[in-house]
Amino acid sequence: MKTILKWLRNPYFQFLLFGILLALVPILAKIGIFKVSYITTLGGAFIFAIAALGLNILLGYSGLISLGTSGFMGLAAYLSAYATIDLNLPFEVAIFLAILIPTLIGVLVGLVSLKIEGIYLAIATLAVSEVMRKTFEEFDFFTNGFSGKTANYPTLFGVFTLDRTTMYYFIVSVLVLVMILTYNMVNGRLGRALNAMRGSEAASQAMGVNLLNHRLIAFALATIYASIAGVLYVHFIKYSYPSIWSLKLSLDFLAMIIIGGLRSIYGTLLGAVIVFAVPDLFLKQLPYFNQLSYILNGILIILVIIFYPHGLIYAGHDIKRAFNKLRKGAK
Amino acid sequence: MQNNEVDMNGLVLKIEELSIAFGGLKAVDGLSFEIKENEVFGLIGPNGAGKTTAFNCITQFYKPNSGAIYFKDRKGQTQNLLEHNVHEIIKLGLVRTFQNVELIRELSIIDNVLIGAHTDFKATIFSQAFRSPKAVREEREMRAKAYEILETLGIEDRANLPVGGQPYGILKKVEFARSLISNPKLIILDEPAAGLNDVETIELASRIRKIRDELGCSILLVEHDMRLVMDVCDRICAISFGKFLAKGTPKEIKENKAVQVAYLGIEVDHDTKQ
Numbered sequence A: 001m002k003t004i005l006k007w008l009r010n011p012y013f014q015f016l017l018f019g020i021l022l023a024l025v026p027i028l029a030k031i032g033i034f035k036v037s038y039i040t041t042l043g044g045a046f047i048f049a050i051a052a053l054g055l056n057i058l059l060g061y062s063g064l065i066s067l068g069t070s071g072f073m074g075l076a077a078y079l080s081a082y083a084t085i086d087l088n089l090p091f092e093v094a095i096f097l098a099i100l101i102p103t104l105i106g107v108l109v110g111l112v113s114l115k116i117e118g119i120y121l122a123i124a125t126l127a128v129s130e131v132m133r134k135t136f137e138e139f140d141f142f143t144n145g146f147s148g149k150t151a152n153y154p155t156l157f158g159v160f161t162l163d164r165t166t167m168y169y170f171i172v173s174v175l176v177l178v179m180i181l182t183y184n185m186v187n188g189r190l191g192r193a194l195n196a197m198r199g200s201e202a203a204s205q206a207m208g209v210n211l212l213n214h215r216l217i218a219f220a221l222a223t224i225y226a227s228i229a230g231v232l233y234v235h236f237i238k239y240s241y242p243s244i245w246s247l248k249l250s251l252d253f254l255a256m257i258i259i260g261g262l263r264s265i266y267g268t269l270l271g272a273v274i275v276f277a278v279p280d281l282f283l284k285q286l287p288y289f290n291q292l293s294y295i296l297n298g299i300l301i302i303l304v305i306i307f308y309p310h311g312l313i314y315a316g317h318d319i320k321r322a323f324n325k326l327r328k329g330a331k
Numbered sequence B: 001m002q003n004n005e006v007d008m009n010g011l012v013l014k015i016e017e018l019s020i021a022f023g024g025l026k027a028v029d030g031l032s033f034e035i036k037e038n039e040v041f042g043l044i045g046p047n048g049a050g051k052t053t054a055f056n057c058i059t060q061f062y063k064p065n066s067g068a069i070y071f072k073d074r075k076g077q078t079q080n081l082l083e084h085n086v087h088e089i090i091k092l093g094l095v096r097t098f099q100n101v102e103l104i105r106e107l108s109i110i111d112n113v114l115i116g117a118h119t120d121f122k123a124t125i126f127s128q129a130f131r132s133p134k135a136v137r138e139e140r141e142m143r144a145k146a147y148e149i150l151e152t153l154g155i156e157d158r159a160n161l162p163v164g165g166q167p168y169g170i171l172k173k174v175e176f177a178r179s180l181i182s183n184p185k186l187i188i189l190d191e192p193a194a195g196l197n198d199v200e201t202i203e204l205a206s207r208i209r210k211i212r213d214e215l216g217c218s219i220l221l222v223e224h225d226m227r228l229v230m231d232v233c234d235r236i237c238a239i240s241f242g243k244f245l246a247k248g249t250p251k252e253i254k255e256n257k258a259v260q261v262a263y264l265g266i267e268v269d270h271d272t273k274q
């Protein structure tokens, strides 16, 4: 019993367990407990969670804002589709290119962040993202313009061609890996340095944190995560339109980490599921929902900020406390 | 960079004709002093005298308009601090605290202390992300060292509590601990006793001396609490309106006419002021 408890408290074991739980979805769908469409919805939410984790490193830890997440994610999606379909490159090479190119641009934006901050940085990143979206519309040899670009389920190592279910497993594996790597980074030297940069520039500099380096690292990480998400998206949903990669999506990423929890890995996931999956799974039945989704997110953010300013993930503590109280009361 | 021309024999810090102005205000004006190895050195002066500004110039938060600042680094080499960036200073062996405590509220006390060891880590981001055995060991060793420092300050029981919400006396200790973990050669303390009660101040005085003896480092401190200054400092430099007033042992400073005038605010003719 004791050893089991010890295992359960190990964060790495928790991540693996979490991954296994997520991997149950297709099985539950097969035996008819879930609808098969849940696989697409949840897989999509997990993809968005990866990009949101990157934004959480940038905003939550480093205190740098970006409204450009969707542009970078979209760029990676198009690059990967172009590389695999038009250039016939292997999936692995496509991933590499689709991460490298957006990240280089992301680092350039990081350079800008040394000069401008706060709301101005938000506007600058938004501008970059909008320029990219415009590019997606106009450069149709590369993006196929408004008609959208299609892509296929990927073939790993040239042999394993994935389908929807195995692609879902692939997404869950990448998600768990990204969660573990994020956990390691934010709980070590890098996490402390980013926290210090956000909490006190003076102290971080006096303690030897090179602000330029760490801002670039934060932007690079956020872009890498967004790019990974973009690649997974285009090979899972199998198409990409310019209108997907709009300001609304970037704001949704912001909503995810604020609703779920700044600086919380599981919180980011919770936020992604609430913002992307809950509307699809439960609210779509309601009429006029598409028009209402903005309003719902807005109301949710306001409620969360009022009641759980650190994110909904902390509601768990309250539920536990209330539960313990009830149990004590019953005794 | 080596500067062999400067004679740093027995010294750890040497400041020559340091000046900086904000607009028309000469915050520090032609200030010179030097700190010996293993010395507790006090910089005193009334509010707005330019003490914090002098610290900011030494630690490269401000680039002075003129003057020179030499520092004998960990390896015993003379460094012209003006040639370094602000984030490179701690690596040379010079660390500071802040007049208004600068800690990271959301991090635990021990993590705040570990920020002071930032430049001592060797593992790359990559090996930390993948938890290479070396990175894991390094993190564990640093954490143990931070814990030890918290123990010597008597606050190890709070190691894992967040800094936000801790009482002021504790915050001051955490900042002190953060400066100790880098094994500095010179620690600059900006008003370490501000906001502390009498008991805490007495404790601080003995701690400053103990740190100096155990680490074999020098300490430069700014403090308004005259009892503390007179008690722990080997030598003191007094300034007023950015200008040098007097230098000497605590006794000499206490008896110095110009210092008394500056502190008591008696109007005197500038010619009679020595």
Ligand SMILES: Nc1ncnc2c1ncn2[C@@H]1O[C@H](COP(=O)(O)OP(=O)(O)OP(=O)(O)O)[C@@H](O)[C@H]1O
Residues within 6 Å of the ligand: B022, B025, B027, B045, B046, B047, B048, B049, B050, B051, B052, B053, B054, B099
């Ligand atoms: N960044 C700055 N910009 C403009 N003026 C400044 C700046 N920093 C300091 N000053 C001015 O320089 C003078 C010296 O300030 P400083 O903070 O060094 O004084 P101090 O001796 O530390 O005082 P205290 O004992 O109150 O801390 C003050 O008049 C202050 O207003």
Ligand SMILES: [Mg+2]
Residues within 6 Å of the ligand: B051, B052, B053, B099, B190
């Ligand atoms: Mg001051």
